[in-house]
Amino acid sequence: MDMPSTVRRHLREVVSALRVLATVLGTLLLAALPTGRVRAPEPTTPVADARSLVVLVHGFGAGPDCWDAVAAALGGPGVAVVTHRYTWTAGVDTLGAALADEVEDLARRSGARSVTLVGHSLGGVIVAAGLAGGRLGGIVTRVVTVAAPLRGTRWARLFPVGAVRDLRAGSPVLRALADVPATAGVPWTTVASRADVVVTPAAATLEDTDTVVLDGIGHCALLRDADVIARVAGLTRPVRRTRATVIPARPVPARPALTLVA
Structure with a gap:
């Protein structure tokens, strides 16, 4: 039957x-488990020598290793690929400000003329928060968000803690971020899948973004799909800044939240 x-x-x-x-x-x-210091692999290009920077921001429940397949396709002469690590128990606004501080520091140390931010899931929302209020203006040259709940996800109500609380549809944080793609003034591409049961294509897309909608790929599988990886690699090719920016000196954080990847 x-x-x-x-x-x-x-x-x-x-x-x-x-x-x-x-x-x-x-x-x-x-x-809850104790963690030790893990030596990061050597990058293709050291940050100090980079002409182009790509900063990868992982999603909730993930870590820098979720980018292994993507990062392998992004490196090259003059390109430094880094991953931003964070703790989701803080709110999205706090995590966005921390990301902005790290990107400013990276740009200052490298002098790179192209800085691309790529965020998956919650990481994409943190990227938007990092650009809010005109932060990183003249520094970031392109944004790519993959399955990012920029308009929220119903699953956030299952675990309303820390940054996940801010991912509820209609939350004050998401409402404040709705116009960031327009005000950031840089090319912004959103990638989503109709097979994603966590973040729908409608939830992953804001106005003033280019949208790529795929079929048959799950939420986490997007970062392992060959087509998605190729698209992200194509979108992260160096883009020159439209104007010069002087970044004021500031202390380097004692515990940087970035891990270099090959």
Whole structure:
């Protein structure tokens, strides 16, 4: 006997909820375990010698290693690829400000003429927060967000803690970020999938962005898909700044949140 469509739909919802719950529990377990210092692999180009910088910001429940497949396709002569590490227990505004500070420091140390920010899921929202209020104006030359809940996700209500609380549709934080792609004044591309049960294409897209919508790729699988990786690599080719920017000197953070990747 065929299963009614409503039952199949409810089963899919249950499976999706269990996957989100497993991610949350796994993240909490990892946070509770002691961590040691891990030596980062040598980058293709050191930051100090880079003509182009690509900064990757991971999503909730992930870490820098989620970018392994993407980062391998981005490096090259004159290109430094770095990953930004953060703790999701802080709010999106706080995490965005920390990202902006790190990008300013990187740009100052490198003198790179092209700086691209790439964020997956929550990382894409943090990227938007980092650009809010005109921060990083004249420094960042391109933005790519992949499955970022810029308009929110219903799953945020399952775990309303820290930055996840800000991902609820209609939250004050997301409302404040709605016009960032327009005010940032740089090319902005959003990548989304119709098969993503965590962040729908409609939730991943804001006005004044170019949108790439794919089929048959899940939320986390987007970072391992060959087509997505090729698109991101193409979008992160060096773009010159439209104007020179003088970045004022400031102290280097004692504990930088960046890890160099090959």
